[in-house]
Amino acid sequence: MENKDQDPESKPGKTISRRSFIRGAGLSTASSVLMTSNAFALEYKEPLVTGKEFGPDAITIKMKVNGITKSLSVEPRTTLASALRDHLELTGTKVVCDRGSCSACTVYLDGKPVNSCMMSAFDVGDKEITTIEGIAKNGELHPVQEAFIEHDASQCGYCTPGMVMSCVHLVDNNPNPNLEDVKNATRGNLCRCGTYPKVFKATLAAAKKTI
Amino acid sequence: MNKFSWYEAKSVEDALEQVNSTLSDELYEPTQKASVFKSGGIDVFDWVKEGLLKPQKIINIRNIPGLDQISYDRKEGLHIGSNVTLAEIASNPEIKSQYLALHQAVNHAATPQLRNVSTLGGNIAQRNRCWYFRSADHDCFRKGGDRCFARHSETGENENHAILDNGTCVSVHASSIATALMAFNASVVIANAEGKQKTVQMDDFFVSAGEDIAMENILQAKEIITEIILPPPSKNTKSAYIKQVARESYDWSLADVAVVMEVSGNTCKSASIVLGAAAPVPYRSVEAQQAIESKTINSDNATAAAKAAMTKARPLSKNDYKVPLFVSTIKQTILEIA
Ligand SMILES: Cc1cc2nc3c(=O)[nH]c(=O)nc-3n(C[C@H](O)[C@H](O)[C@H](O)COP(=O)(O)OP(=O)(O)OC[C@H]3O[C@@H](n4cnc5c(N)ncnc54)[C@H](O)[C@@H]3O)c2cc1C
Ligand code: FES
Ligand code: FES
Numbered sequence: 001m002e003n004k005d006q007d008p009e010s011k012p013g014k015t016i017s018r019r020s021f022i023r024g025a026g027l028s029t030a031s032s033v034l035m036t037s038n039a040f041a042l043e044y045k046e047p048l049v050t051g052k053e054f055g056p057d058a059i060t061i062k063m064k065v066n067g068i069t070k071s072l073s074v075e076p077r078t079t080l081a082s083a084l085r086d087h088l089e090l091t092g093t094k095v096v097c098d099r100g101s102c103s104a105c106t107v108y109l110d111g112k113p114v115n116s117c118m119m120s121a122f123d124v125g126d127k128e129i130t131t132i133e134g135i136a137k138n139g140e141l142h143p144v145q146e147a148f149i150e151h152d153a154s155q156c157g158y159c160t161p162g163m164v165m166s167c168v169h170l171v172d173n174n175p176n177p178n179l180e181d182v183k184n185a186t187r188g189n190l191c192r193c194g195t196y197p198k199v200f201k202a203t204l205a206a207a208k209k210t211i
Numbered sequence: 212m213n214k215f216s217w218y219e220a221k222s223v224e225d226a227l228e229q230v231n232s233t234l235s236d237e238l239y240e241p242t243q244k245a246s247v248f249k250s251g252g253i254d255v256f257d258w259v260k261e262g263l264l265k266p267q268k269i270i271n272i273r274n275i276p277g278l279d280q281i282s283y284d285r286k287e288g289l290h291i292g293s294n295v296t297l298a299e300i301a302s303n304p305e306i307k308s309q310y311l312a313l314h315q316a317v318n319h320a321a322t323p324q325l326r327n328v329s330t331l332g333g334n335i336a337q338r339n340r341c342w343y344f345r346s347a348d349h350d351c352f353r354k355g356g357d358r359c360f361a362r363h364s365e366t367g368e369n370e371n372h373a374i375l376d377n378g379t380c381v382s383v384h385a386s387s388i389a390t391a392l393m394a395f396n397a398s399v400v401i402a403n404a405e406g407k408q409k410t411v412q413m414d415d416f417f418v419s420a421g422e423d424i425a426m427e428n429i430l431q432a433k434e435i436i437t438e439i440i441l442p443p444p445s446k447n448t449k450s451a452y453i454k455q456v457a458r459e460s461y462d463w464s465l466a467d468v469a470v471v472m473e474v475s476g477n478t479c480k481s482a483s484i485v486l487g488a489a490a491p492v493p494y495r496s497v498e499a500q501q502a503i504e505s506k507t508i509n510s511d512n513a514t515a516a517a518k519a520a521m522t523k524a525r526p527l528s529k530n531d532y533k534v535p536l537f538v539s540t541i542k543q544t545i546l547e548i549a
Contacts (some may be wrong), residue, residue: 012352012379012424050221053268056214076217076269077259098260100253103324112298112327118256119328122217123273166323187461188322 027153053121063124065090066134074121081105081116090159092132092161106162107131112189113169132161144168147206148199155193163189167203177207213265218246220272223435229270232432234338237264239355239425239510248272248435250294250330254337254386262347263354263418273330278437282499283309288443290492293332297388301326310441312450312469316391317429319454322461332436335389335399336428337361339491340463341382342368352380352424364528370427371465374524374533376490380420381527384427387464390487391452393495394469395441410440417492427492447473447480451547453540454487464488466484466536468544472508479503484545486520486537499541508549510542 055076062071065088072087081098084090084107085135093116096104102120108130133140144167147153154160165185170177170185177185182203191199220226232245234255246268249255258264272278278294283305291300300306300317308316321329343349343360350356361369361381372381393413402408411429418426430436444450450471457461467487473480484499499520506512517538524534 012420035279050219050274051225053216053218055216076215077212079256099257100322100325103322106324109327112323114327115253116325118251118253119346120217120256122271125274133475149268169339183459190460 025056042119055103057064061121061124063088063121063129064126065129066131067128072121076120076122078120078121079117080107080119080124083121084116084129090131090133094158094161096158097190102159102162102190104159104162104190105152106165106189108165108169111124111169113165132165135164143206144203147202147209151198151202151205153195153198153202159189159191159193159195163195163199165192167199167206169208171203171210175207175210177204179204182210212259215259215264215266216268218268218270220270220275222275223278223402223437224406226270226272226275227402227433227435229268230432230435233430234258234264234336235426235428235430237266238338238353238430241265243267246270249332251296251328252333253325253329254333257345258338261345266499269390272435278332283304285443289441291331291439291441293438294330296328297321297329297331297334298323300331309444310391310395310450312386312394312452312471313391313441315452316388316454316467316469319456319467320387331388334386335362335378335392335439336386336430336436339382340385340425341372343368344382352420353382355425362527362528367528369527370529370532371463371488372527372530373490374526374530374537375486375494376419376421376492377525377527378421380424380491382491383464384492385463386493387454387467387487389417389493390467390485391450391469392439392441393493394450394452394471394483394485396471396483397434397439397441400440401430401434401436402437403431403435408437413493414495420491421426445473447475449474449548451544453544453547455536455540466533466540468537468540470541470544472503472548472549474548476507477508479506479508481523482516484516484520484541486541489533489537496541498522508545510546513542513545514538516545 057193058073058075060073060201074083081095084093095105095117096102098117101114105115106113107115110127125142218229230246235244245266247266249269250273278292280292281317282290297317343351344353349360361367361372372382397413400410401415416428452469454467455465464487469485471483482503483502484496486494499516502516502519520541521534
């Protein structure tokens with residue numbers, strides 16, 4: 001069952017791909033629809049305009065965030081996290097791993113939790129974004145937020161906005177969650193401080209209060 | 212991230228006209244002019260952020276109408292559009308009742324947030340997670356380089372790597388969902404730029420490292436996955452899936468197993484047994500299948516089948532734990548069916 005150190009006998013082959021064919025065939029159509037777009041020159045309308053190329057330079061798009069439609073100038077490579085934090089100054093959303101592996105950057109896209117670090121601002125289209133800033137309503141904290149304070153469910157706080165987004169989504173959609181439900185809802189949210197037990201307690205307590 | 216433009220594809224034909232490369236081609240031999248597909252974008256953005264994929268244009272196929280449907284029919288089986296999200300599969304009641312192992316595999320893949328965005332087409336076409344392959348500082352075989360860093364017995368960090376079919380590249384396939392799809396004998400429908408369509412068995416969709424080091428699947432630049440089809444189960448079909456991970460929160464698979472069986476009482480009539488995180492592509496264990504077929508499903512026979520699956524295992528310097536892990540996981544998965 002021993003595996004030898006050295007590399008296999010010869011350099012492995014590349015047989016299936018036919019680059020040369022691809023190279024010759026693909027490029028002509030691409031350039032025919034290319035549109036030069038200066039910053040602010042073009043409005044990316046909703047719903048998504050299909051069959052068109054945008055960027056690479058910044059264009060002005062509209063995005064509905066926490067119930068308010070905003071205009072912002074972004075490039076296709078601008079992540080949703082960056083659009084929120086750097087362009088709209090909604091810095092409650094945190095970026096920690098920037099790779100979809102920690103969920104600190106969780107926001108809702110049409111009500112569903114997603115990683116804002118792993119999508120382009122262009123992915124939003126006419127969907128609605130909710131950030132941590134949009135969770136409290138009319139100056140009133142959400143029961144989950146209150147329970148996080150009451151149960152001391154935050155230490156350094158880096159994971160907290162994302163953790164709250166996951167727990168609020170659970171409580172708002174499942175009136176009677178059990179511990180396993182809370183664990184499943186927060187499976188993607190990594191907390192380096194190890195606040196999980198208190199997060200679980202706080203969320204279960206908040207769920208009881210909302211029924 | 213390098214600058215790229217964004218093309219919002221309106222149809223399959225439109226997307227195929229725009230595209231000129233694949234992630235595999237670009238990672239092996241980068242060009243400055245790549246136009247590549249993006250669906251959920253989770254894997255594409257990962258490579259762009261690492262600076263290993265520098266597309267000129269990203270073609271967003273996510274909003275193409277018609278690719279986001281799930282349909283189930285007792286005669287036709289299950290059709291899942293390539294843009295269906297993992298979350299949509301996880302919450303589909305017919306998939307849960309008719310294709311339990313797929314339901315379980317999807318539920319244990321990635322995180323709730325990622326499942327809301329990741330698509331089934333993107334999931335089976337994503338590239339492997341070997342840290343050397345994903346690192347710009349390591350020019351490995353799969354990036355056109357001259358070595359496999361993970362294989363080295365002292366310096367190779369190979370604890371998550373392959374124990375089977377690892378003679379060339381020792382990575383394991385990233386899709387734990389493909390383990391279940393292959394066990395159900397799923398097939399992939401691929402359309403090309405000439406307007407033709409082909410249906411490929413999952414076993415033939417994946418490409419072993421020995422066959423072509425640049426690729427993990429057969430997709431060419433001017434091809435697009437439109438749907439994945441699972442044959443209809445009979446009333447005697449049973450399935451189970453188990454994934455082993457290192458921590459209680461979400462994690463990549465260390466060993467995952469899908470078993471689909473035709474049973475008669477407590478006897479296995481035929482078995483489809485696939486291992487994930489064992490080899491560079493999802494690994495069908497013919498040995499385990501043969502060992503359990505026509506046998507009573509009990510602890511002794513399940514153990515024998517599990518051991519048979521490991522006869523060809525050749526662990527690396529830091530992953531021999533995977534052999535007993537697979538033995539116990541295969542056994543447990545078979546017994547879940549009984
Ligand atoms: C932290 C983390 C943990 C994860 N854990 C797991 C796990 O446990 N199990 C698991 O299975 N997965 C896991 N994943 C993978 C993830 O869930 C996604 O499925 C995957 O990253 C790609 O899906 P996508 O739709 O975003 O694909 P994209 O990034 O859009 O595309 C991936 C590739 O497929 C190509 N492509 C996409 N759609 C098509 C199509 N229709 N036709 C042809 N080519 C196409 C793209 O060009 C690209 O090359 C994890 C990912 C992360 C980041
Ligand atoms: S910052 Fe987005 S998942 Fe970690
Ligand atoms: S409180 Fe510090 S990371 Fe969670």
